[in-house]
Amino acid sequence: GNVTCPGETVLITGAAGVCGSMVGQMAKILGCRVVGTTGSDAKVRHLKEDLGFDEAINYKTYGTVASMQGALKAAAPEGFDFYFDNTAGHVTTAAWPLLKDGARVAISGGITHYYAVPQWWHHGVWYKELPLEPDGSTPLGPTPMGKGPFSTVSRGRRITVEGLQWAYSERVRPFEEEFYRRVPEWISEGKLKVDETILEGFERLPEAFVGLFTGRNTGKMVVKLDWSSSSAPKSEL
Structure with a gap:
């Protein structure tokens, strides 16, 4: 569709995960400049050297909003046209x-707070109780009180925000064939x-699940089962 256009600058969080890595590579194929954030220096190298990202940032190196914003500005001095968010958080x-x-x-996920309690739901976004940043936002981003980055939408910038969920499939159905x-x-083609x-x-299922929240995976997390092993559960399916 018209999500991105050649020459635009795209920011992707969780860029080494399965969604982020796919979106980033497709944006590059379509002629965009792509910046990704991830959680280790090894993943930074992987994004740039193997997947073709123009810039990649280890968000753990920049643990505050101010330092993270400085790194993003250095990577894209003119700003971003499209933001694919998998993580929420201070990024x-x-x-x-x-x-x-x-x-x-496009709000694809918010893995920084999937497992946190207590939480509350506000306008399609989950939040948890966290100390506020000086601007009134939480480390996750905005707060239900209208403070934080989302409130800047009302200050003259025409920004379109959409959450991705199962119902969104109706929106993308026209593009399925393509x-x-x-x-x-x-x-x-190797692109x-x-x-x-x-x-x-099978016994590593818990490890795999927890690994999704700790950055254990690069790309898709897969548990491979040996059905000939006695440790694997038997199924009639």
């Missing part, structure tokens, strides 16, 4: 003022690389 708080007039935001035609071609982190054994 979102830092990124919001750097979105250009007319920018689009997706299933082009993506396999990109993979077979689109598919990363997997594979753990072997």
Whole structure:
């Protein structure tokens, strides 16, 4: 569709995960400049050297909103046209003022607070109780009181924000044929690389699940089962 256009600058959080890495590579194929954030120096190198990202930032090196915003400004001095957010957190708080007039935001996830309690729901976004930043936001971004980065939408910038969920499939259905035609071609041509982190054994399911929240995976987290092993559960399916 018209999510990104050639020459635009795209920011992706959780860029080494399965969603972020795919979106980043596809944006590059479509002619965008791509900046990704991730949680280790090794993943930074992977994004730039293997997946073709123009810039990558280890968000753990920049633990405050101010320092994170400085790193993002250095990576994209003119700001961002499109923001694909998988994480929420202080990166979102830092990124919001750097979105250009007319920018689009896709909220794919918020893994920084999936497992946190207590939480509350406000206008389609989950929040948890955290100490406030000086600007009134939490480390997750905005607060239900209207403070934080989301409130800047009302200050003259035309920013479109959409959350991605199962119901969103109705919006993307017109593009399914193009997706299933082009993506396999990109993979077979080596333009689109598919990363997997594979753990072997049914007993490693808990480790794999926890690893999703701790950055254990690069790309898709997969648990490989040996059905001939006595440790694997038997199924009639």
